Every structure is written in C-alpha cells, then in structure tokens.
Amino acid sequence: MDGAPGFRPLYRQVYDHLVKQISTGVWKAAEALPSEHALASSLGVSQGTVRKALDAMASENLIERRQGKGTYVSQYNEQSALFRFFRMAHPGGEKVIPDCGEKSISRRPANATEARKLAIKPDDMVVELRRTRWVEGRPAIFEMIVLPLALFPDIDRYDPLPNALYTLYQAEFDINIVQAEEELHADIARKEDASRLDLPLGSPILQIDRIAIDIAGRPVELRTSRCDTARLVYAVSIR
C-alpha cells in the first residue's frame, strides 16, 4: 500500500494501487479482480474504502462491476470500443458502424511534432498506418495513425487489422486506452482526400486530431482523421 507524503486519502491510495496492478498487467483485460472483501483484508482497509476506490475506477471505465458475479478489468469489444471513441453518427444521433477499406502500413522515424506529442525521442521509430473507412457502401473517413514502435513491436505484421484497433492494442500489447484528446477543424478536400473519399476537390472536410492516452497516462497513439461530413456528423455530449 505504500505511504506517500503529499497526503492522499486512503481510498485514493487504494485506487492508485489497483490502477497500477492493472497497468502493470497483474490483472489483465477481462479478468476478475479479487472480491471487495478479499481486497479489503489483503490491503488492511475496510470494505467501504475499497468500494470507494472501485466505484471511482468503474466511473472511469477502467473496470466493470457485475452484481452477483464480481469486478472485471474492462474488456474492449468491437462494439464498446467503437461506440466509446468513434464519435461519427447520423444527424439526429443514430449510431453508425464503419467498415475498413484499403490500408497501408510502414515504419519510419518520428518527426519532431510526433516525438513531442508521443513523448519519445525524435528519430525513434514509429509505425504509420493509413486506412480508409467506409460507411454504408461509401468511403467516409481517411485515417492516418502513428504509433511508437517500442510500445507496439511488430504491429505491422498483424493482418487483417480489427475494425476497432483498441481491442488489438489491449489483447496483443496490454495497452488499455482510457482517454482521448481531440481537436477538430474544418478544411477543404485536397487531392488525396478527393481520391480516397471519392469527392470533388474543394469539398468540406472535417479533420480530427487525436492523442490517445493509456491507463498509465502515457500518450500512445496519434490519429488524424479526415471525414466527409455530408452524411455524417461528429456527435458530443457536454455535461
């Protein structure tokens, strides 16, 4: 349980401890944690304190609690990973599921911007993945994804890639994406957009720049998406 000087409440220390267990792979995706009672006695705190830590983790989607069964490390599946981080939808709110089209994948050194955003050294190797995603029979999104090779060894050998990449990161590399920071702006279709998305040059394009953060708080993926928003919108709820 350790003791830190900066003074955090007990339940916070339990929280940090449990998050560390998950982020270091002691408990892996979809595995059950020990019961509240077992955790409480092994950590020497009351069940209520463990419960408060677990409640906080559940509200951040790090774990899932199932009454009568137990507490499980969150497991992504195609559906949940997609619906959590894929924000494109029909106007009015109806969900949309994209398919994947052509892709290309390559290794190269990181450029200065990528190195800064990924907290790696310039010229550290990255994997660059480009793919087109289709919605209802038409190309809708063109994605460029940059990953530090050190965290995803040989990811360029996986084929085919799943629709929701975060399931692959979790299953094969023990990297749990728990947060994403996105910045959006409008742009105009350039030559590559026009051919990839089958649009006239100059059509409006929504560009999304994402930095994905894993459970340990590391930035682990950069993703730029260029979207045709003629039929789809980017949907957000602000609370």
Added chain:
Amino acid sequence: MDGAPGFRPLYRQVYDHLVKQISTGVWKAAEALPSEHALASSLGVSQGTVRKALDAMASENLIERRQGKGTYVSQYNEQSALFRFFRMAHPGGEKVIPDCGEKSISRRPANATEARKLAIKPDDMVVELRRTRWVEGRPAIFEMIVLPLALFPDIDRYDPLPNALYTLYQAEFDINIVQAEEELHADIARKEDASRLDLPLGSPILQIDRIAIDIAGRPVELRTSRCDTARLVYAVSIR
C-alpha cells in the same frame, strides 16, 4: 420522500427530490443547501444516504461543496460557464475567450424542426438571436440562437447581453443549463459567413449544432455556430 413503484434506491430518491427542489427554485443559484445532517433528519434517512445523493449531484456540477462551509447550488460566472460549454481553443489546448460583436434579435413562430427539437408546438413563439463573436481582434464565430419565448419572457429587452448567455438564463429566468448535445460538420463559407466572418467565399467552416438541456431535463436552447477554424480548433476530451 414519496414512494415510487419502479424501485429506485433511497439515495436515488433523495437525489431526485433535491434536484426537484433546485429546478423548481426552492433553492436558487449560489444559495446554500441545508447541511447534510439537517437534510438527513428532515428526510428521515441517514447522513450517508444524503451524502451519496449530494456526491452524485456534485459530480454533475449541479452543486458545489466547500469543506467547512456548506453545499451551494452551482452559480455560473462568465469564466466557468464559458469554459464549460465553449469548446473553441488554440491548437495545443490553450483556452480562448471570445468577445461579442454586432447582434440582432427578433421574435417569430418556431418552424417545424425547431418545435420538434425544443418540444414545443409549431408556431409557438421563439426568440431568434444572431451575433458575431470575436477572438483576438478578428471575427471568428457566427451564432444563431433560438429560445422558446415562453421560457424566456421578454429576453429580447435585455441589453447588453452577457458574453456567456447561460449566466443570464440562470440569473433572470432560473434556468440552469447542465448539459449540451452537439453535432459538428464541415461546410463551406456562404455569402453570409463570408461577410460576417470576413472570409473568402468557399473557405472551410466548422458548423456546430447544439441543443442545451436544463436541470429539469428540458431542451431549452438551440444554437448553431459557424466557426472559422483557421486559427481555432474545437477541443474535446473523451474518457
């Protein structure tokens, strides 16, 4: 405390009760609620149960808790209301504060779409507000806001309007905005955008369509913003 058949836990009933007190104006913005102990004994439940309800309300920004002082209904100020619902920022994340330029305001009957989205009858009167918002000396956003007149009587007589309208809704009309649903898409500058935002025709424009929801769960405002994203981005954090 009432009793509902559908069966909600006690703390949930306390939560609903307290939210209703706020949404019906029993406790107004910035006022203190009774202490946890006082609420517990007046409602005939334990302090822990009241606490759980208040914690939930605090996590939804309905109230603010101050240790040693008390629990207060959330009060918007220019800063907090802006930073919560205004998502435009500099690339990289630095916050931005807009100023207001010219505005025009008028009354008219709602059209069919507006009536549906605001859950009012077609031809019920609405107030339409148009304004330009400036960032760092240049026009950046053109907004069109639609409000049901029934909820905002004579709002068109207020002048000048505050930068963050939600402070006005709260202070003058007891309407607390707690949530907003937004849909974004890319578009091309039309004639009105070009003149309002001082852009060439055909420039990329980010359009944001918002429905704002108040504490009682009612849709109370429609807002369409057309933004020049040459210098600003729309920033979101997904957790």
Added chain:
DNA sequence: GAGTGGTCTAGACCACGCA
C-alpha cells in the same frame, strides 16, 4: 469552539448469478 463537509470503519440486509 462550533459547525460544516471529508474520510473511514463495521455491520446488517438486499439483489443477483450460479451451481
């Protein structure tokens, strides 16, 4: 020092899943 919210505990009972 009095009053507030914040933490922590211990224990009872309920609701659910499963064998």
Added chain:
DNA sequence: GCGTGGTCTAGACCACTCT
C-alpha cells in the same frame, strides 16, 4: 445456498472555515 456486488445505517474522527 453461497458468494458476489449494492444499499443503508450509525458513529468516530479529521480538515477546514468562520466567529
């Protein structure tokens, strides 16, 4: 029927604010 998480209670003590 047992083990799990979910709810609810009662009470002790801590940390903060104000007078």
